[in-house]
Amino acid sequence: MKLRSAVILVAIIAIVGVLVYFGLFGATFGVYKMEPLAEQINLGLDLTGGAYVVYEADEPDAVEDLEGKMQGTMTVFRNRLDAKGFSEATIAKQGEDRIRVEVPFNSEDGKGADPNMISEVLGKAAKLEFKGPDGVLIIDGDDVVSTKAIIDPNTKQPVVAFELTNDASSVFADATSRFKGQKIGIFIDGMEISSPVVNEVINGGSGVIQGDFTPESARDLAIQIESGALPLEIHEIEQRSISATLGVDALSKSIMAGAIGIAILFLFMIIYYRVPGLVADMALIIYMFIMLLLLSSIKSIQLTLPGIAGIILSIGMAVDANVIIFERFKEELRLGKTLRTSLNSGYHKAVRTILDANITTVIASIVLMIFGKGVIKSFAYTLTIGIVVSMFTALFVTRWLLRLFMGLGIKNKGLYGARRVEK
Amino acid sequence: MRQVNIVSKAKYFIMASALIIVVGVVFGLFGGLNLGIDFTGGTLMTVDLGSEFEVSDVAAVLEENGVKDAPIVKSSVDAGTVATQAQIRIKDMKGVKSEDLRANILNGLKEKYPDTIVFEGETIGAVTSSEIIRNAFLSVIIACVLMLGYIWIRFELYSGVAALTALVHDVLIMTAVITIFRQQINSPYIAACLTIVGYSINDTIVLFDRIRENNRKYSHREYTRQEVADISIKETLSRTINTSVTTLVTITCLYIFGVDSIKEFALPLIIGLISGTYSSIFIASPIWVGLMNRSLRKVGVKHKKQNKTA
Numbered sequence: 001m002k003l004r005s006a007v008i009l010v011a012i013i014a015i016v017g018v019l020v021y022f023g024l025f026g027a028t029f030g031v032y033k034m035e036p037l038a039e040q041i042n043l044g045l046d047l048t049g050g051a052y053v054v055y056e057a058d059e060p061d062a063v064e065d066l067e068g069k070m071q072g073t074m075t076v077f078r079n080r081l082d083a084k085g086f087s088e089a090t091i092a093k094q095g096e097d098r099i100r101v102e103v104p105f106n107s108e109d110g111k112g113a114d115p116n117m118i119s120e121v122l123g124k125a126a127k128l129e130f131k132g133p134d135g136v137l138i139i140d141g142d143d144v145v146s147t148k149a150i151i152d153p154n155t156k157q158p159v160v161a162f163e164l165t166n167d168a169s170s171v172f173a174d175a176t177s178r179f180k181g182q183k184i185g186i187f188i189d190g191m192e193i194s195s196p197v198v199n200e201v202i203n204g205g206s207g208v209i210q211g212d213f214t215p216e217s218a219r220d221l222a223i224q225i226e227s228g229a230l231p232l233e234i235h236e237i238e239q240r241s242i243s244a245t246l247g248v249d250a251l252s253k254s255i256m257a258g259a260i261g262i263a264i265l266f267l268f269m270i271i272y273y274r275v276p277g278l279v280a281d282m283a284l285i286i287y288m289f290i291m292l293l294l295l296s297s298i299k300s301i302q303l304t305l306p307g308i309a310g311i312i313l314s315i316g317m318a319v320d321a322n323v324i325i326f327e328r329f330k331e332e333l334r335l336g337k338t339l340r341t342s343l344n345s346g347y348h349k350a351v352r353t354i355l356d357a358n359i360t361t362v363i364a365s366i367v368l369m370i371f372g373k374g375v376i377k378s379f380a381y382t383l384t385i386g387i388v389v390s391m392f393t394a395l396f397v398t399r400w401l402l403r404l405f406m407g408l409g410i411k412n413k414g415l416y417g418a419r420r421v422e423k
Numbered sequence: 424m425r426q427v428n429i430v431s432k433a434k435y436f437i438m439a440s441a442l443i444i445v446v447g448v449v450f451g452l453f454g455g456l457n458l459g460i461d462f463t464g465g466t467l468m469t470v471d472l473g474s475e476f477e478v479s480d481v482a483a484v485l486e487e488n489g490v491k492d493a494p495i496v497k498s499s500v501d502a503g504t505v506a507t508q509a510q511i512r513i514k515d516m517k518g519v520k521s522e523d524l525r526a527n528i529l530n531g532l533k534e535k536y537p538d539t540i541v542f543e544g545e546t547i548g549a550v551t552s553s554e555i556i557r558n559a560f561l562s563v564i565i566a567c568v569l570m571l572g573y574i575w576i577r578f579e580l581y582s583g584v585a586a587l588t589a590l591v592h593d594v595l596i597m598t599a600v601i602t603i604f605r606q607q608i609n610s611p612y613i614a615a616c617l618t619i620v621g622y623s624i625n626d627t628i629v630l631f632d633r634i635r636e637n638n639r640k641y642s643h644r645e646y647t648r649q650e651v652a653d654i655s656i657k658e659t660l661s662r663t664i665n666t667s668v669t670t671l672v673t674i675t676c677l678y679i680f681g682v683d684s685i686k687e688f689a690l691p692l693i694i695g696l697i698s699g700t701y702s703s704i705f706i707a708s709p710i711w712v713g714l715m716n717r718s719l720r721k722v723g724v725k726h727k728k729q730n731k732t733a
Contacts, residue, residue: 046684051544053522054551119522236522237548241541250682257685261676265669272665306614309688312677313618316670317625323669324629327662349636356577357628360570364621367566373558376614383621 005407012401016282020289040296044304044378047251049105049244053118058233060097069232074099080121089118099234105244119236128225129187130172138175138184143168147225149218152208158218159208162225169205177201186211254308261312262288265319273326275415279401280322287318287393294385306379314386321358321394325350333413339406347399354394362387427657430649433709440592440706447599456602459609462556464515464549466525469498471508473538481509484531488524489516508542521546559613563620570624578631581714586627589699589707593623596698597691604690611688618692622670623699626663627707633659634711648715652708660704667700 021027026036045052060066074091077099081089089103103118128141145163152159164172175184176198183195186209194211213221266284269277291311295303329346337345365387368380429436460467472481478495485493493513499506516524525544532539567587574583594616601608633655641651674696678689 238551240545243542253680253682257676257680261673264672312673316673319669320666323665353632357625360624361621363569364566367562368617371562379614
């Protein structure tokens with residue numbers, strides 16, 4: 001019995017130790033490589049630095065096919081962001097009529113910390129129009145198949161080359177023959193950017209837009225014409241940016257705060273509750289490993305600053321469950337019962353308390369998870385997971401470990417926290 | 424076994440809490456609530472100008488863009504170094520696109536201080552801010568109704584009412600203390616209130632669980648409910664204190680070592696945790712005793728030791 005308990009206990013400690021080590025530092029097994037779990041956690045903008053902008057459709061009730069137009073707008077956003085190299089950006093629909101764009105800070109090129117830059121990339125809808133001298137529209141951006149920024153071989157100036165659809169090509173050829181020798185105005189968002197004189201009829205459906213361009217502005221214009229004007233009128237309603245230094249600082253300081261808090265907790269538990277305290281600490285390590293595993297594997301959960309607060313709070317509550325059990329255990333010991341009977345009856349009585357207390361808290365945190373927004377949601381997620389996992393470790397892991405310790409032959413009641421036995 | 428006498432002194436505890444809340448209200452009436460932009464809407468911008476700067480220069484740029492009376496706070500990245508950062512708080516302006524306004528201010532600042540970058544910024548539309556508040560209220564009400572239902576089923580209605588009263592007490596105390604300290608009220612504060620709503624009930628349930636158990640053990644004929652409550656409080660005291668201390672330790676560490684935005688969350692949490700422990704012993708239990716006695720009188724249960732003050 002003694003030997004069996006000892007072997008199992010040593011095995012558990014070894015397994016947990018190895019798992020925690022792999023979790024923290026990663027491992028390589030032949031061709032399989034395991035990244036450290038912490039690095040796989042999806043971090044929120046407040047921890048990486050970056051920016052987000054929330055857009056809302058203007059008068060959504062008056063828009064026909066809002067759903068489709070929202071999708072269209074998101075596609076245009078994606079194109080514009082990709083074209084500018086913001087490949088890590090996420091675009092998500094919020095509710096019926098809102099779009100949230102998040103751009104994490106990119107440590108390689110330093111992009112992403114400035115929401116004005118996102119607004120510039122996304123907000124600038126380039127509506128291209130060619131108008132005749134009489135002010136009548138000839139073709140517009142919808143007729144353009146593709147655009148490209150090139151250097152005009154003749155003038156050595158940056159220009160935007162475009163190609164038209166077949167239908168538009170004939171319309172354009174028609175117009176250029178009609179307005180030969182006259183000026184055609186090229187407008188971007190209603191602003192005339194150049195007004196070249198038509199020298200010859202343009203048949204092939206391709207041409208160039210000349211203007212006062214730099215290579216960059218020509219490229220930007222090309223992207224903007226090609227991705228088209230937004231299908232929807234939108235406006236910004238919310239934005240936030242966090243510099244990378246602030247984000248990294250927040251992460252490291254929270255981790256430090258958590259580590260110190262947990263260290264104090266560990267000491268408190270051992271000093272106050274002796275052997276059970278040590279067991280609770282072991283259970284807590286297992287608890288934290290499970291949390292790390294869940295957070296890194298459930299990709300839809302983003303860890304944010306309030307999320308870390310939720311975890312730290314749930315660690316406190318994980319200890320709570322142990323405290324409830326141990327106090328019960330002590331009460332039973334004081335009644336003069338044996339260790340094993342005390343453990344069983346203490347557990348039996350504590351389970352109901354822990355379930356009732358935690359279920360009420362879980363009710364509140366699930367409501368927040370469903371109805372809460374942003375910050376509150378992410379907090380509620382980690383808190384809910386935390387409470388469920390902590391109940392598991394307190395009710396099963398701690399009990400199992402305590403039995404093993406008793407099996408080792410540690411029978412001194414004083415070591416289990418019963419200082420005096422009331423008969 | 425030394426007796427504790429808490430329930431009979433309940434009126435003093437209730438008065439003490441009421442006093443804190445009244446002081447909070449007075450501070451709120453005269454000093455106003457320090458509402459952050461999550462509530463008021465507007466733009467909060469922290470710019471790093473790259474070198475030492477004059478606040479008047481920043482104010483001038485703001486004025487050029489039609490922003491008047493915007494508070495500007497000068498600060499440094501690390502304590503003790505030259506203050507190169509300016510935090511600007513701008514109210515929501517009708518008819519002005521916030522993205523344009525921000526871009527114009529940044530460009531204006533760059534003219535004088537070319538190295539200016541946006542360090543941190545936030546814009547919340549007036550619509551969004553009222554949504555946050557509505558959403559938070561709605562969540563709390565739904566959560567409370569569901570928790571009341573659960574406690575009603577597992578305990579009885581009076582425990583539920585007493586536990587929820589203690590919750591309302593905790594949120595009021597948190598708001599009062601935050602108002603007295605003039606800490607800014609933003610979404611982290613709401614999150615903290617919601618946490619306390621979930622957590623404080625935990626303590627109360629642990630205590631009520633013991634009362635539920637002792638109710639069966641100590642008959643109505645021999646013990647008043649007041650005595651049962653006092654006995655239960657005494658029996659669970661070390662539990663109540665230890666569970667709160669363990670949670671307080673971790674949150675206090677967050678407050679001491681964390682960054683500003685987490686402090687904004689941790690401080691109300693600390694107040695709420697202390698208040699939650701206090702209220703489960705000194706507020707919830709007496710209320711439960713009061714409600715129980717009233718209903719027992721109605722059904723005419725007589726105690727052997729009537730009017731005993733324990």
